[in-house]
Amino acid sequence: xxxxxxxxxxxxxxxxxxxxxxxxxxxxxxxxxxxxxxxxxxxxxxxxxxxxxxxxxxxxxxxxxxxxxxxxxxxxxxxxxxxxxxxxxxxxxxxxxxxxxxxxxxxxxxxxxxxxxxxxxxxxxxxxxxxxxxxxxxxxxxxxxxxxxxxxxxxxxxxxxxxxxxxxxxxxxxxxxxxxxxxxxxxxxxxxxxxxxxxxxxxxxxxxxxxxxxxxxxxxxxxxxxxxxxxxxxxxxxxxxxxxxxxxxxxxxxxxxxxxxxxxxxxxxxxxxxxxxxxxxxxxxxxxxxxxxxxxxxxxxxxxxxxxxxxxxxxxxxxxxxxxxxxxxxxxxxxxxxxxxxxxxxxxxxxxxxxxxxxxxxxxxxxxxxxxxxxxxxxxxxxxxxxxxxxxxxxxxxxxxxxxxxxxxxxxxxxxxxxxxxxxxxxxxxxxxx
Numbered sequence: 001x002x003x004x005x006x007x008x009x010x011x012x013x014x015x016x017x018x019x020x021x022x023x024x025x026x027x028x029x030x031x032x033x034x035x036x037x038x039x040x041x042x043x044x045x046x047x048x049x050x051x052x053x054x055x056x057x058x059x060x061x062x063x064x065x066x067x068x069x070x071x072x073x074x075x076x077x078x079x080x081x082x083x084x085x086x087x088x089x090x091x092x093x094x095x096x097x098x099x100x101x102x103x104x105x106x107x108x109x110x111x112x113x114x115x116x117x118x119x120x121x122x123x124x125x126x127x128x129x130x131x132x133x134x135x136x137x138x139x140x141x142x143x144x145x146x147x148x149x150x151x152x153x154x155x156x157x158x159x160x161x162x163x164x165x166x167x168x169x170x171x172x173x174x175x176x177x178x179x180x181x182x183x184x185x186x187x188x189x190x191x192x193x194x195x196x197x198x199x200x201x202x203x204x205x206x207x208x209x210x211x212x213x214x215x216x217x218x219x220x221x222x223x224x225x226x227x228x229x230x231x232x233x234x235x236x237x238x239x240x241x242x243x244x245x246x247x248x249x250x251x252x253x254x255x256x257x258x259x260x261x262x263x264x265x266x267x268x269x270x271x272x273x274x275x276x277x278x279x280x281x282x283x284x285x286x287x288x289x290x291x292x293x294x295x296x297x298x299x300x301x302x303x304x305x306x307x308x309x310x311x312x313x314x315x316x317x318x319x320x321x322x323x324x325x326x327x328x329x330x331x332x333x334x335x336x337x338x339x340x341x342x343x344x345x346x347x348x349x350x351x352x353x354x355x356x357x358x359x360x361x362x363x364x365x366x367x368x369x370x371x372x373x374x375x376x377x378x379x380x381x382x383x384x385x386x387x388x389x390x391x392x393x394x395x396x397x398x399x400x401x402x403x404x405x406x407x408x409x410x411x412x413x414x415x416x417x418x419x420x421x422x423x424x425x426x427x428x429x430x431x432x433x434x
Contacts, residue, residue: 003067004067007033008057010034010036011073012297055084082094099270106148113260117256135188145160155230158228206258208254214236215236216233233337234293235335236334270291337423339412373389405423
């Protein structure tokens with residue numbers, strides 16, 4: 001039907017979105033601004049259009065007659081791109097700046113949950129270093145979690161197992177300003193024990209549509225050891241939240257948070273990504289995000305059948321209830337393994353030539369989503385980020401999907417390539433039904 005879509009962003013999530021939108025029978029053209037070296041296989045990349053240049057992005061949409069803009073990353077959402085596009089009468093999938101506070105401020109989200117009885121960890125917030133330091137010095141129970149209030153690319157969360165670790169983390173956030181303005185205010189909360197899961201919904205503020213469940217692996221090393229990253233791999237579905245648990249999450253967390261946003265006068269049109277901990281006492285919110293997860297997108301969207309454009313457009317235009325039903329979901333699980341630059345999430349070297357991606361995608365059920373890649377002058381690809389690729393695979397069961405994903409990663413080569421070896425290990429042996 002000759003529809004045009006613009007996806008804003010340059011990572012693996014945006015590659016997965018572009019690929020899914022390109023499958024829509026309604027979509028003729030997918031643009032991606034700025035895109036990356038792999039996205040150009042499924043979309044027209046616009047490297048000169050940056051995610052923060054709202055005016056130029058909106059002008060491009062107007063000039064090209066783009067029917068829908070989908071915002072991938074959190075930074076432009078928190079910066080108000082949703083408001084900018086709405087004010088110009090443009091259909092945009094992504095919340096306004098007020099709604100994006102759900103991710104943009106941990107303190108805002110915590111207060112909202114407290115006011116509306118959404119289960120989460122107990123917490124205190126601080127804007128002054130001395131007061132936060134005094135609180136830590138009086139704590140008797142460990143571990144605790146320190147969070148920078150603002151967005152910090154998934155790295156502003158530190159699990160502290162001792163007073164010394166907590167004081168060091170506090171100093172890094174508030175004095176050394178490791179996360180910039182994001183650490184001017186911090187949240188200190190109880191450490192939740194259990195198993196993590198990721199739940200995504202698409203909403204127009206009134207109606208919601210749930211996407212396939214997922215679980216990611218944030219720590220850099222096997223066994224969830226080492227510092228947090230933006231995500232080292234994921235799988236879908238997440239057996240821990242299937243069945244009755246999913247119904248409980250919808251009733252106790254998702255419906256109440258939508259009610260809370262409406263009560264606060266926030267019209268929310270976009271994705272809500274609930275990062276949950278499934279504790280012995282039930283599901284509790286670790287954090288909310290105002291966009292699709294990454295690398296969760298790279299295992300959710302390969303499982304979606306049907307027209308993603310139709311879903312996102314009806315949400316962006318306040319007509320989600322017009323859909324008779326949600327998309328069909330492929331019953332096969334999907335496992336995605338992230339390949340990162342050596343040294344990530346610390347310092348790393350970019351510009352490393354890459355080989356083997358085409359061979360990897362020849363394997364059955366495998367898709368290679370590009371996150372930090374760029375096209376060289378000679379036509380080859382080089383690394384350009386910390387997380388370089390997410391290699392995703394569908395399989396008849398978790399074992400087959402996992403084996404395919406790891407077999408594919410073994411074909412891909414670049415200097416310093418690093419990956420975890422235990423992605424989806426927890427899901428093996430469990431029966432996952434949907």
